[in-house]
Amino acid sequence: MGQRKIRVLLAKPGLDGHDRGAKVVAHALREAGMEVIYTGLHQTVPSIVKQALQEDVDVIGLSIMSGAHIPISRKLMQLIKEENLDDKIVVVGGVIPSRDIAPLKELGVDGIFPGGAYFDEIVQFIKEKAAA
C-alpha cells in the first residue's frame, strides 16, 4: 500500500438525521491517520456510490440509526456490483440488533459495528482489510 493514506467515505444514507455516531467515528478514523470524507445527511445510495467513485476511496462506511439498515445495505451492495466496485471495503454501523448481523454479512457487508463498538476495533478492522 506504500504511503497512501486509507481513504474512507462516511455516509448517512436515507432520511435518518442522527449523525452523532458518524461524526464521532469520523474524528476517530482521522486521528488514526485515515483520510475521511463525510457525505452529510440525507444521501441516496446512488449519490453515495458516485462520491465513492469520485473520491476514489478504499472504504465505504454507512451509518444507519432508523432500523432500515438491511434494505439500504442491499441496495448499496447491488449498485457496487453493477459499478464493479467489489474491491471496496464496506462497513455498516448504527443501531443494529445482533440478529441482523448474519443477514448483513450475507449481503456482502464486510464489517458490522453496532453502537458502542470501540474505535480501536473499527480502525484495526479497516487497516487489516485494506492491507489484505
Add this chain to the structure above:
Amino acid sequence: MGVATYIKDENDAIKEVILQSGIKVKPVYTPEDLERVGFDYEKDLGNPGEFPFTRSLHPLGYRSRNWTTRQYTGFGTPDQTNERFKLMIANGQTGLNVAFDLPTQMGYDSDDPMAEGEVGRVGMAIDSLRDFEIAFKDIQLNRIGSGLTINAVASVMLAMYQAMAEKFGYKKTEISATPQNDILKEMVGRGAWIYPVEPAVRLIGDTIEYSMTELPRCNPVSVAGYHIRESGCTPAQEISYAFMIAFAYIDNVVARGYKAEDFVGRFSFNLNIYGNLWENVAKFRAARKLWAKLLRERYAVQDKKALFLRGIFGGGGSGMTKQQPENNIMRGAYYALTAALSGAQTTALCSFDEAYTIPTERAALLSLRTFQILMDEIGLRDTIDPLAGSYFLETLTKEMEGKILEEMEKVEKMGGMVKAVASGYVQAEVSRQAYEFEKKLQEGLVKKVGVNEYTEGVDMEVELFEYNEEWANLQIERLKELRKTRDNRAVKESLKALEKAARDEQNVMPFLVECCRNYATVGEMANVFRDVFGEWTEPNIF
C-alpha cells in the same frame, strides 16, 4: 451516556469528580460555599411560584397539579397509532406526544421514492388530513394536549391539527397542540431539516404569529435542547443553545412589530435528563431562573406567566444502552426521579428497549408506571423543591448558571444562533464534545455499567418491536385512493395560493389550513416550500 469523569487512586478512592459541564465537585459543602458563590435566598431562589422561579413555577408545585406524562408514541399506520394512543390514555397517560415517521418529518409522501423502507418505521405515516382524522379519532382534543414531534414541516402539521379538530367539531380556540417546531436544533442535532436557515426560521415566526390570535391554547414552539444534548453537548451547553435558539425565534416575531410579552408565554422547552443526578437538577433550577431573568432584561417582559420556563423534561435515549437492556428500566426510574426533583411540569422517558428500536407496548407501559410509582408511592408530590437549601445543590445551581451564561456569550459573539448554525460553529463544537466523551468512555474514565464495566454475565435478550413492510403498502394504497377521490381542482388552487403567500412573505398558516382542508398531501405542501425556499446545504465541519 453522560456521566461525570472520575479520577481515582490505586485503591479506588475518588480523587476528583468533574461534571460534564466542567464543574468540579468537592467532597464536602458547607455554609462557606454558599457565601463563596454569593447565594441569597430572595435573589437566587424566592419562594415557589415567585420570581425567579428557581424552586417552582407554581406556589404549590405538584401538590396542586401532578405532572403531565407524555410518552413518545406512534408507529405504522394512523389506525395502529390511534389504538396505542387510546391504550396509553386508558392507563393514565395525560397528554400525547406524537411520533411521525421520517418521510412525514422530511415532507415526503409515503409513495415518494425517498420514503422507501421508512414508511411507518420510526413513527406513524401521515400523508393528509384523512390520516389525522384516523389517528385522533375518539381522542378528546379539548382535554388532551398533543405534542407533535415535527420540525421542518411543523407549520403544515399545526395547520392539519386545526383542520382535523374543526372537522371533529372542536373550536380552534379550545385545542392544545405543541408542535416541536424547532428547526435550528435539527440543524445542530437530529437532522430532520429541509429548507435553508432563514426561511425555515420565518416559517416558525409564522406559526407563532398565527397562534397568538387563532390558536391561543397552542404552544407553537418547543425549543429542544434535548436533541443537542443527545448529539453530545454538555448539560450547560444544552441550556445555553436552547436559550439562544429561543431568542432567534423571539427576534423574528419582534421584528414583525410584536412585543415578546404577547407571545413568549406560549413558548415551551424540551430538555434532557441522563447522567449525573446533581448536575441535572442544578441545570433545571438554574435554567428556570435564568430564563425569567433574561426575558426581563432582554425583552422587558413583565407578565409573570410569560416568564415561566415551561416544558417537558424527559429521560434521554443517550443514557440507554444496547448492552444488558433491562438495566435501562432502572436508569429510566432514576431519570424520572431526577425530573421530579427538578420540578418538571411534563415528563417522558425513553423506554428500556429504545437503544434498539421504538418501544413495544409493554415497554411503553413500564415507563408510564415508573412515573406513577414515583408520584403515588414514593412521595415526590409531598413538598416542593425538596433539595432546596442543600449547601451542595445551591452552590452547584449557582455554578451551572455561570457556565450557561459563559456558553451563551460565545454564541452571542458570533452574532447569535442563526449565524452560529449557518457557519457550522455549534455543530463542530457539539461533535467535538461527543468525540471527547466517547474517548473517555472507551478509556474507562467515564463508567457505564454493562458497557465498560460489569460486562460479563447475563446477556439479556429482549422482545423487540417488529416493523412490518405491509404497513407501507397499506398506507400507499390509501394515499392513491385519496388522490383519486378528493377535489383535485380545489387542491391545486389552494396550493397555488400557498405558493403565492410563501413568495410574498405573507403568513402562510391560513393558506396551509385551507390546503389541509382540501386534503392536499404533506409532500405537496412541503414541495411548494421546496420550490420557493430551496433546500439547506450543511456547512462542512470536517
